[in-house]
Amino acid sequence: MVKLAIIYYSATGTNYQMAKWAEEAGKEAGAEVKVRKVQELAPKEAIESNPAWKKNVEETKDVPVASSDDVEWADAILFSTATxxxxxxxxxxxxLDTQGGLWAKGALVNKTVSAMSSAQNEHGGQEASILSFYTSLMHWGAIIIPPGYSDPVLFxxxxxxxxxxxxxxxxGNFTKDIQPAVSVQxxxxxxxxxxxxxx
Amino acid sequence: MVKLAIIYYSATGTNYQMAKWAEEAGKEAGAEVKVRKVQELAPKEAIESNPAWKKNVEETKDVPVASSDDVEWADAILFSTATxxxxxxxxxxxxLDTQGGLWAKGALVNKTVSAMSSAQNEHGGQEASILSFYTSLMHWGAIIIPPGYSDPVLFxxxxxxxxxxxxxxxxGNFTKDIQPAVSVQxxxxxxxxxxxxxx
Amino acid sequence: MVKLAIIYYSATGTNYQMAKWAEEAGKEAGAEVKVRKVQELAPKEAIESNPAWKKNVEETKDVPVASSDDVEWADAILFSTATxxxxxxxxxxxxLDTQGGLWAKGALVNKTVSAMSSAQNEHGGQEASILSFYTSLMHWGAIIIPPGYSDPVLFxxxxxxxxxxxxxxxxGNFTKDIQPAVSVQxxxxxxxxxxxxxx
Amino acid sequence: MVKLAIIYYSATGTNYQMAKWAEEAGKEAGAEVKVRKVQELAPKEAIESNPAWKKNVEETKDVPVASSDDVEWADAILFSTATxxxxxxxxxxxxLDTQGGLWAKGALVNKTVSAMSSAQNEHGGQEASILSFYTSLMHWGAIIIPPGYSDPVLFxxxxxxxxxxxxxxxxGNFTKDIQPAVSVQxxxxxxxxxxxxxx
Structure with missing residues (x-):
């Protein structure tokens, strides 16, 4: 049984939604799935001053914070983050930077990985953000599994x-239904x- | 007076159209403008078998082919190509690869450059293609001038x-009017x- | 038995040497290996005017030119090229651009790939060139297998x-013995x- | 007089040294120069457990922490960071992410920028890190001024x-004298x- 960690960062909920869709797809595919949010760095005031951000923080307060243990546990990791x-x-x-301990003992080698992103403009860094993930994950010795055009629904x-x-x-509304893309990936x-x- | 070379590759006409819009904007901004297509590499049969490609090749047969002289002449170069x-x-x-002669004599240093692209999918490499241009042009010693979000119309x-x-x-139809973006850039x-x- | 295609471009012999090292490693690992050079685009005069280039072209005249059939045949592809x-x-x-036919029929999906490069300066695009390969191969639906730091010899x-x-x-001399890196990868x-x- | 902000992150001193060399070069070129370190995110224990890191933190305790004001003040910004x-x-x-306020009011447009990096392996991300800076800075509307091969010393x-x-x-010793490269850039x-x- 494949162990899948879905590790995301979401300020106002988009990438949390994508993580949930991925969780559903992962379970359908027979994986054991953990959904984890990464630690927030923003000060409380910044969050409080933005209603959508505050709402999402509250709604996801029970999602566990991602740790090195989650990374080590996983066979496959799906990352999702705003640009x-x-x-x-x-x-x-x-x-990612703080996984140096796992890196030093070779525990990141051969993890299979894939990544997702979001932005407010159509060409606002969606491609570049995902590519920046993969560049980093190559340092881990990960095996990169992007979707390509492996399924007609991706068009x-x-x-x-x-x-x-x-x-x-x-x-904060999705301009397009991308759930099928999340699922295929x-x-x-x-x-x-x-x-x-x-x- | 700024000397602007617009150097494009276009199979079925999209980037030729973008080059024309750029030419218009360049003249409005008071530049001396040359529009140049790069040499085709595809065999005649490939072109003949695709009506849109064939049509564009015919319509642009009088556009001069880009040369090292055009690069050397230019102060600024705007590149445009399909992904x-x-x-x-x-x-x-x-x-680009064959400009090694200019490179060796330092004639590419301080050219100002910017780039455009097109694709058939919304996220089909539009970002990545332009970034790949800039990586190459950094080897030239060029000064990279992307539009960023320098004008509200870009949104x-x-x-x-x-x-x-x-x-x-x-x-082959544009899904969005990007002429204002070409003009601003x-x-x-x-x-x-x-x-x-x-x- | 894994079918491995090693597809390279080499002007003056560096990447041909790397391809040969890879061939040796591939055979040791039990793969069926094909080494293929890509079609030259440079005019004869350019090659003739550079003794090292001319010598390499002559020495590799019996290496078959890479074709779509080689790509379709392969389970795994290792690319190697000068920056x-x-x-x-x-x-x-x-x-790569001319593999659109294979792409359209889905024949590129799930190819496993890895890439190598060379340059004349220590930081002359070695990283960027390999990353540009992977960006392209993601469009193929390939599975990217970079070496990471999966073996201590890589340090x-x-x-x-x-x-x-x-x-x-x-x-044209290697400044460092990279054969172990080629072999591990x-x-x-x-x-x-x-x-x-x-x- | 050009206002130059040199903004760096340095754990064990390499990029601090590079920032100092840049400061010297900036002053020689007649600029008004500010050197700023970015806020540390690592917990105290991590720093304390690494003698070189601890030493550098102590030695640079009087370097002001970079702020949005420094970014707004600057005409030109030189970034330097470990990979x-x-x-x-x-x-x-x-x-960078927290400069959204300046971004929203258009205060980042037309900043001129350049970037430097360091790593422990010869090809350990030096190229990729700098390119990732430039991708981000393009979102700012910055003008990117990489060195290219604009001076023979760069070879x-x-x-x-x-x-x-x-x-x-x-x-932590430099394997090569790169001060001339920092100076030229x-x-x-x-x-x-x-x-x-x-x-």
Missing amino acids: RFGGYASQMKQF TTGGNPYGASATVDQD TKRLIEITKKIIAK | RFGGYASQMKQF TTGGNPYGASATVDQD TKRLIEITKKIIAK | RFGGYASQMKQF TTGGNPYGASATVDQD TKRLIEITKKIIAK | RFGGYASQMKQF TTGGNPYGASATVDQD TKRLIEITKKIIAK
């Missing part, structure tokens, strides 16, 4: 070959991981 | 901060170049 | 986690591919 | 066209900025 200036968010960067969800990516409007990650971990 | 698997097209790569044209990018449907390139070349 | 302005060489770009060969990379001096590609293609 | 898994360090990412310092980059051994940034801000 921040064309890279994955600093909260996520902080999480209807924005066609991002690097990973599912959402565009959200000013009110997650299931593909599980299927290939199954083969890699088979005895 | 091919997340990079700029091989026809364009061939053109209505897809919001690609690296450069104007088009999504075209199966019939071109004029910004001219304005900053003006300052850099001023005595 | 050209921070991207993989235009000859290689032309080869002695320059430690490029994206792929083995060579620095060559003005006379190739064998890792084979081992993981074995699992993925297992029934 | 963390092929990207700029999370401390720096946190700093002796590793030849990184994206920015000066250091390789440091296990004891800084002076070039100043010279071009001078023209851009001229009335």
Whole structure:
């Protein structure tokens, strides 16, 4: 049984929603799934001053915070984060950077990984953010499993070959239904991981 | 007077259209403008078998082919190309790669540059292609002038901060009016170049 | 038995040497190996005017030219190319770009891939070139298998986690022995591919 | 007079040293220079447990922490950071991400920027980290001024066209004298900025 960790950062809920869709797909594909949020770095005042952010923090207060144990436990990891200036968010960067202990003992090698992103503009860094994930994960010795155009449904969800990516409007609504893309990507990650971990 | 070379590769006409919009904007901004297509690499049969490609080749037969002289002449260069698997097209790569002579004599240093792209999927490599241009142009010693979010109109044209990018449907139609983005990017390139070349 | 295609572009012999090292490692790991050079795009005069280039073309005249059949045949593909302005060489770009036929019928999905590069400066695009390969191959739906730091020997060969990379001096000599890095990367590609293609 | 902010993150001193070399070069070129470190995110215990890190924190305790005011003040910004898994360090990412206020009011547009990096392996992300900076800074609307091969001395310092980059051994010693590269890059940034801000 594939162990899948879905590790996300979400300020106002978009990537949390994507993580939930991935969780559903992961379970359908027969994986054991953990959903984890990374530690917030923003000060309380920043969060309090933004109603959507505050609401999401409250709604996800029971989601466990991601730890090195989760990374070590997982066979496969699906990352999801909002874009921040064309890279994955600093909260996520902080999480990845602090896995040096696992790295030093070789515990990150052969993890299978895939990544998703979101932005407020259609071309606001969705591609670049996912690519920045993969560059980092290559340092881990991870095996990168992007969706490509491996399923026809991907042509209807924005066609991002690097990973599912959402565009959200000013009110935080998805401009397109990307759940099918999240699902295809997650299931593909599980299927290939199954083969890699088979005895 | 800024000398602007617009160097493009276009199979079925999208990037030729973008080059024309840029030419118009460049002239409005007071630049001396040359529009150049890069040498085609595809065999005649490939072109003949695709009506849209054939039509565009015929319509643009009088556009001069880009040469090293054009690069050397220019103060500013705006590149435009269709995405091919997340990079700029091989026809364009061939053109850039063969500027080694200019590179060796330092003639590429301080060129100001900007780039545009197009793809058939919304997230089909528009960002990645433009970024791949800039990586190459950094080897030239070029000064990179992407649009960022320097003008509010960019929020209505897809919001690609690296450069104007088009999504075209199966019939080759633009899914969005990106002419304002092309115009803003071109004029910004001219304005900053003006300052850099001023005595 | 894993079918491994090693597809390279080499002007003056560096990447041909790397391909040969990879071939040796691939065979040791029990793969069926094909070594293929991509079609040259440079005019005859350019090659004739550079003795090292001319010599390499002559020495490798019996290496078959890579075709779509080789790509379709392969389970795993290892790419190797000199850097050209921070991207993989235009000859290689032309080869990749022209695999659109295989792409359209889904024949590129799940290929396992890895890439290597070389440059004349220590930081002359070795990293960027390999990353540009992976961006393109994500469009194929490929599974990316970079070496990371999966073996201690990689710390002695320059430690490029994206792929083995060579620095060559003005006379075309490797400044460092990177054969161990090529070997580790190739064998890792084979081992993981074995699992993925297992029934 | 060009206002230059040098904003760095340094755990064990490498990038602090590079910042100091840049400061010297900036002053020689006639700029008004501020050197700023970004806020540390690591817990005290992590720092205390690493003698080199602790020593550097103590030695740089009087360097002011970078703020949005410094960014707004500057005409030109030179960034320097250690590589963390092929990207700029999370401390720096946190700093950049939190400039959203300046971004929203358009105060980041037309900043001229350049970046430097360091790693423990020769090809351990030096290129990728600098490129990740530039991707982010394109979102700012910045003008990117990498060194390219604009000066012959760059061929002796590793030849990184994206920015000066250091390789440091296990004891934190530079494996190569890169001060000339830092100097060339800084002076070039100043010279071009001078023209851009001229009335």
